[in-house]
Amino acid sequence: MLPEPIKKFADVFSKLPSIGPRQATRLAFYISNLGKGKIKEISQAIAGLADLTPCSRCFRTHLGAHSTSSGQAGKLCSICSDPMRTKGLVAIVEKETDILSLEKTKKINGWYLLLGELHKTGELEPEQKLRLASLKSFLKKEKAEEIILAINPTVYGDLNASFLKKELEEYAKKITRLGRGIPTGGEIEFADEETLGSALDKRS
């Protein structure tokens, strides 16, 4: 019943995270009505993603041929190739968007390790083990001043953080996690017990 191109689109798109089969079908019809020019633009926006490669140090996605500050083409992303940033501070994150959020605070004058989303069991995937090994070999030459485990403050996050802390103990002088408390703009009345407890522990 569905025209073949609609079906094909819906198949492909409903496999992407947070897009269901119904939304994919509606999107397909919507895009098909935008006209050939717009369809080409959308298709090219996707094709353009193929130009991206993971940074060889932090593994975040970047334009592969990014120039380093010295003007030479390098495999490092703009953060890792920035000579103004210290190598002694590393924040370990799960998602690219977490890096974006942290960068907006302008408080991390170091670099990142993108680990990918962590399992609830605390087990690492083979790719995650490789990334951690890469971090260790980088820090072998010189211990980091601090590794920030910038992982969500959930039960599973805590579990994963405790595993990572053990793994990385000998590679940094200090291993920290993000502070916990009442979010700015939040109200004491609506804070859950755990959060309020943390806020009290960390009062200053």
Add this chain to the structure above:
Amino acid sequence: MLPEPIKKFADVFSKLPSIGPRQATRLAFYISNLGKGKIKEISQAIAGLADLTPCSRCFRTHLGAHSTSSGQAGKLCSICSDPMRTKGLVAIVEKETDILSLEKTKKINGWYLLLGELHKTGELEPEQKLRLASLKSFLKKEKAEEIILAINPTVYGDLNASFLKKELEEYAKKITRLGRGIPTGGEIEFADEETLGSALDKRS
């Protein structure tokens, strides 16, 4: 801060319905990590939508070169070119997906007019006026037995339906709307007043 291809993708996709800027950015990172082969597949799934054109009678999206039952290439979709379907029954719908839902019931042995989403004000867009004019000119030769206004039973739907009814009065022997009542599997206890009222009015 965002790599250019990610930004481009997020710009284009956050303009699509039901995709927000955050979801678009997450999707961009996700897709960029799928590898060149998969990225090409997704990009082509979109490019394929350009092969679709609106049916010249009902305006629903279909593969333009669809063969009619007589084996000739025609501009009509599979429903409009089906000789087993009566021309005397037309269902007016807002969305392609509404046609899909109605077709699944196998109770419409006629054809459709895809009008596009209606304004809350009851006003028609220029394109919608053209489609209505096209329907009228088709029915001028022979009045339809029935036009079903298959429009959502909301306050705005009611308003639009009453306008359409006036517009189409002389083109059909009968103009109907979908029945209202408690949905199958629903419970009286949870039905709102309006729905329960309609169910009582329409008891049989």
